[in-house]
Amino acid sequence: MDFFRNFAQNFHPSLSEDTFKQMLAFLSIRHFPKNYELVSLDEKPTYFYVVKKGIIRSYNISSKGKEHTKTIYTPTMTSGNLGALIKNEPSKLIYECLTDCEVLQCNYEKLYELSLKNHEVSIFHYKVLQSVYIREESKILELQMLNATQRYKKLQKQLPGIDNLINQYHIASYLNITPVQLSRIRKNLIY
Template identity: 75%
Template sequence: MEFFRNFSLNFYPLSEDSLEKISELLTLKTFPKNYELVSLGQNPTNVYILKSGIIRAYNIDEKGKERTKTIYTPIMTSGNLGALIKNEPSTLIYECLTDCEVLECDYQSFYNLSLQHHEISIFHYKILEAIYIREESKILELQILDATQRYKNLQEKFPGIDNLINQYHIASYLNITPVQLSRIRKNYIN
């Protein structure tokens, strides 16, 4: 409960009653590296709060190339929100890049709770705002920044990520090739 309390303070200060109601929906789970939280074509039901580890959301293009959309590190929310809201199959795969510990929550149960309690509704809204801002920022980075600047931003957001996940995941997230990433890293380190 303390972990969730600290998480919630990043968005909206909840009363003890609301914290308790939401906590009843949460289950602490651990998943091994390479575990798929959401598979391609699966109708997801859960959202996750990442306590430890790294998760990525990616898709596979028509040529079979993986394209990483988002990298999640603690303490971020994860889950295919679009598929959850529209109740449709996921077009993304959510994969644990390391062993992960998460708080798992059934999205529909949380949504229903937010409809019943104004304070929880505001909390839900604040989380959605943060997700929107995070995604908009990623789109703008891809449009405005060059690859070196995107790599620098990644290093600032996730210090030491190079030592935690495969370089091709980082390259895919930055929308560059592994060869380009190697060159950037060489110049960045020197």
């Protein structure tokens, strides 16, 4: 589990070997195919995930049936409906693999229970939650402060080759624009 060790040490560099072993007890590496739903709408989630390989998205569906991509998750990012996990309630988001994915699957309740008993796990848990909050706040600010072209260029910089990895309508939805707008932006950037 070198992948998890590296991930954990990014958040808590002094995590002890004993604590690391305790956390390994409720972690597993899983493989999921493209289009697999890690969490379905109105399902009570049990796990959160750390993406090792592949791309996952979270999205909801409007009353008119339109999909709205909230977040795109790439390697080393945590994924899973944290709000539903914390509140122990059904998910209002769908989590879908956009490519074949390899993830580290973690039972959230067991991690939380261990964090109540183990200060190191509590610090790790807190730091992961901090990073999720900062990531989500940054996305909200981008939508408010950057125009669509700027958001697209930023996405391309963060995820080189994204245009060849996932469908354009997923990118457009994530950027909060239509596929036609994305096509125009791409055309303008080429010329």
